[in-house]
Amino acid sequence: MELPSRKRLMIFSGSSNEPLAEEVAKILGVHLGGVERSVFANGEIYIHYTESVRGADCFVIQSHCHPINFHIMEQLIMIDALRRASAKRITAVLPFYGYSRQDKKGRPREPISARLVGNLFLAAGADRIASVDLHTGQIQGFVDVPFDHLTAxxxxxxxxxxxxxxxxxxxxxxxxxxxxxxxxxxxxxxxxxxxxxxxxxxxxxxxxxxxxxxxxxxxxxxxxxxxxxxxxxxxxxxxxxxxxxxxxxxxxxxxxxxxxxxxxxxxxxxxxxxxxxxxxxxxxxxxxxxxxxxxSIGPILAGVIDAIFADASVSAIFKGENT
Missing domain, CATH: 3.40.50.2020 (Rossmann fold)
Known part of the structure; x- marks a missing residue:
């Protein structure tokens, strides 16, 4: 028995920069996926997807802006929920990568927080990460999944x-x-x-x-x-x-x-x-x-998401200048 390939693109937005996510979705000719976001009285984050994501190629767009720790955690929980709902592939789209300046130790007993953030996304269930103009390119090597470094x-x-x-x-x-x-x-x-x-x-x-x-x-x-x-x-x-x-x-x-x-x-x-x-x-x-x-970085993000979904080259979009 053979089943025809039915790839399905779904784009979801965190709460930090919805206008950008909406612009990307519009360029790609899709609607933002349905997701219910709320916060409990004690500050814990609640996420619920309002439609099936089973077998879908999902992209979660979230800019790490103030309050940065909240927005990182919200994106992680969104990714975890997608993984548990049987999404086929999950790409974390980070227009701005939080903690990117903490990419090395400047003094003894300091953390390398940029690597920790990458590890958190892997633990949550991200299959791929895409970010724009990292503070240092070495952050791409902090994770063992494909990391697309985009540039403006x-x-x-x-x-x-x-x-x-x-x-x-x-x-x-x-x-x-x-x-x-x-x-x-x-x-x-x-x-x-x-x-x-x-x-x-x-x-x-x-x-x-x-x-x-x-x-x-x-x-x-x-x-x-x-x-x-x-x-x-x-x-x-x-x-x-x-x-x-x-x-x-x-x-x-x-x-x-x-x-x-x-x-x-x-x-x-x-x-x-x-x-x-x-x-x-x-x-x-x-x-x-x-x-x-x-x-607007929207057209660039849309082009990259389209390339990832189609399993096409991302670096070709930037003529090899995104290293």
């Missing part, structure tokens, strides 16, 4: 290529992002520079920009990074670039975490435009920034 590089370069006006330098906010800056420069025909900085080991989110390495005087500068959290790094870099004679300064970052006091810092910094994506919901106070541009 082409989304940003397509936007920037139509706005360049004169000699341009792509600036890495530290030495660790020079490779990324070089990729942007290759697409935009620009030079590369980086900021030498010192970060305090004892205080979180405190950065001192020390010197610029590269040609920035009389040039339009674009600072590229994976995220803007409290904006200490990019605003310190912007101030230094202005002192070194940059004509204009823009900031590009995939993830707009924008924790306080980011908005105030960006308001007062010599930055002409801040460009982010919607991997994370934009905080309400960030809308006060008149120079904030938000690009």
């Amino acid at each position: 590089l082409h989304l940003f370069t397509d936007y920037l290529s139509g706005t360049l006006d004169g000699p341009t330098t792509i600036v890495s906010p530290d030495s660790g992002r020079v490779k990324l800056a070089a990729r942007y420069a290759g697409h935009l025909g620009a030079l590369v520079a980086f900021i030498h900085k010192r970060r305090s080991l004892d205080a979180r989110n405190e950065v001192a920009a020390l010197e610029v390495v590269g040609d920035v005087e009389g040039r339009h500068c674009i600072i590229v990074d994976d995220m803007i959290d409290t904006a200490g790094t990019v605003t310190a870099a912007a101030e230094l670039l202005k002192e070194r004679g940059a004509l204009s300064i823009r900031v590009v970052a995939t993830h707009g975490v924008l924790s306080p006091p980011a908005v105030d810092r960006l308001k007062n910094a010599p930055i002409a435009e801040t460009i982010i994506t919607n991997t994370l919901p934009v905080p309400a106070d960030a809308h006060e920034l008149g120079n904030l541009t938000v690009l």
Whole structure:
């Protein structure tokens, strides 16, 4: 007896960034799967799927934003419920991977929390993980299942290529992002520079920009990074670039975490435009920034989900630049 193949795509959203999940579903021509989410009086999370998922190829989209621990746990419980309901394959889609900055030990007796998060998704029952612009690529190796590393590089370069006006330098906010800056420069025909900085080991989110390495005087500068959290790094870099004679300064970052006091810092910094994506919901106070541009990552996520569902190449979407 033979049964015809009946692959079924189902997309579910956690509570952190439903508009993004709805956009992805719309692009793919499907509806978000039915799921009931609630919280008990003591703070425990309850999940119930309102339709059958048996034999389905399921994708759970959840951005790890504030309150980050709640949203990670909610996604884990959603995955566990799918596994127990006999879903055929479960892919955890993490537009922003929580704890990604804790990818190594900086001092003795510290955890490697990024690996712990990966292990939690495996324990919950995820067969595959997809995330956008990880803080470090090594996180892909923290789990023993396929891990698709997506990038917003082409989304940003397509936007920037139509706005360049004169000699341009792509600036890495530290030495660790020079490779990324070089990729942007290759697409935009620009030079590369980086900021030498010192970060305090004892205080979180405190950065001192020390010197610029590269040609920035009389040039339009674009600072590229994976995220803007409290904006200490990019605003310190912007101030230094202005002192070194940059004509204009823009900031590009995939993830707009924008924790306080980011908005105030960006308001007062010599930055002409801040460009982010919607991997994370934009905080309400960030809308006060008149120079904030938000690009949608939805089409990229939709393309990747479609490729995974069809067992096609994901790296081909990014022309091999998603490593």
